[in-house]
Amino acid sequence: MGRLEAPAAARRNIRSPKISVVIPPLNEADNLPHVLATLPSDTYELILVDGDSIDGTSTVARAHYPNVVIVGQSGRGKGDALRAGFAACSGDIIVMMDADGSTDGAEIQRFVAALLDGADYAKGSRFMDGGGSEDITFLRSAGNRLFCWLVNRLYKTSYTDLCYGYNAFWRNALPAIVSDCSGFEVETVLNVRAAKAGLRVVEVPSVEHPRIHGRSNLRPVRDGLRVLRTILREREHRPLSEPAVAIDIVGADVEVVGADGFGGA
Numbered sequence: 001m002g003r004l005e006a007p008a009a010a011r012r013n014i015r016s017p018k019i020s021v022v023i024p025p026l027n028e029a030d031n032l033p034h035v036l037a038t039l040p041s042d043t044y045e046l047i048l049v050d051g052d053s054i055d056g057t058s059t060v061a062r063a064h065y066p067n068v069v070i071v072g073q074s075g076r077g078k079g080d081a082l083r084a085g086f087a088a089c090s091g092d093i094i095v096m097m098d099a100d101g102s103t104d105g106a107e108i109q110r111f112v113a114a115l116l117d118g119a120d121y122a123k124g125s126r127f128m129d130g131g132g133s134e135d136i137t138f139l140r141s142a143g144n145r146l147f148c149w150l151v152n153r154l155y156k157t158s159y160t161d162l163c164y165g166y167n168a169f170w171r172n173a174l175p176a177i178v179s180d181c182s183g184f185e186v187e188t189v190l191n192v193r194a195a196k197a198g199l200r201v202v203e204v205p206s207v208e209h210p211r212i213h214g215r216s217n218l219r220p221v222r223d224g225l226r227v228l229r230t231i232l233r234e235r236e237h238r239p240l241s242e243p244a245v246a247i248d249i250v251g252a253d254v255e256v257v258g259a260d261g262f263g264g265a
């Protein structure tokens with residue numbers, strides 16, 4: 001019932017989708033050469049949303065990726081940056097990843113494979129078989145687990161990870177999930193809205209590497225509270241369609257949960 005009107009069949013006819021990669025860097029000039037070198041050679045477009053960096057981030061990006069499209073952001077924060085980046089995409093598939101070296105462009109093919117296999121939204125997970133994190137602290141891991149549990153309870157999902165910046169989706173799913181938030185709660189908004197809109201969400205194992213240079217922009221307590229408020233507030237946000245959740249886990253036991261409580265495809 002009520003799945004987002006997603007022309008999944010039409011999408012499956014796309015054998016070679018155009019892949020847009022969106023990267024939001026804030027003062028990541030030292031990390032970008034490494035990150036950009038990991039992007040697949042068949043990337044259709046790279047959208048970089050420079051958050052008023054003062055370390056030459058855009059110059060470094062142009063030097064290492066001459067075709068890069070650099071866009072600005074009107075506000076502040078990662079959520080604000082991603083919204084601007086998504087709006088600038090013209091490919092069939094949008095991949096979002098970080099600029100600090102944590103996310104490896106070589107994994108993009110896993111996300112694309114899941115989308116070509118029928119998913120609307122391929123969600124990176126560090127906490128399923130094949131995934132991992134060399135970066136997450138005890139506090140952040142505990143918070144992520146707690147918030148993930150809460151989302152699964154409230155939105156009848158089976159997510160194994162919540163606050164992770166590596167995800168991909170068909171561009172025509174964007175209206176259902178696009179967030180209006182500004183900060184690090186952005187992944188929570190995307191993940192919750194994907195479930196509420198009845199998108200077919202598939203988790204994809206991903207390994208998070210340590211940030212290479214520089215310091216994190218995330219403040220665990222401040223941003224944890226923002227994530228919590230987001231989870232609760234999203235209950236009031238009206239989805240584009242009724243929820244009919246289908247969660248598959250790639251590389252693990254398949255689990256499908258319908259919004260009515262019955263299993264189904």
Ligand SMILES: Nc1nc2c(ncn2[C@@H]2O[C@H](COP(=O)(O)OP(=O)(O)OP(=O)(O)O)[C@@H](O)[C@H]2O)c(=O)[nH]1
Pocket residue numbers: 024025026027028049050051052073076077078081097098099100102135165211215216217218
């Ligand atoms: N454009 C833009 N990018 C941002 C902003 N805030 C964070 N980012 C980027 O968002 C990505 C994730 O931010 P990080 O600071 O690495 O946060 P994190 O991954 O939770 O923290 P670490 O694990 O310590 O790296 C990085 O690419 C940042 O540069 C912002 O305000 N604007």
Ligand SMILES: [Mg+2]
Pocket residue numbers: 098100102211216
């Ligand atoms: Mg990081």
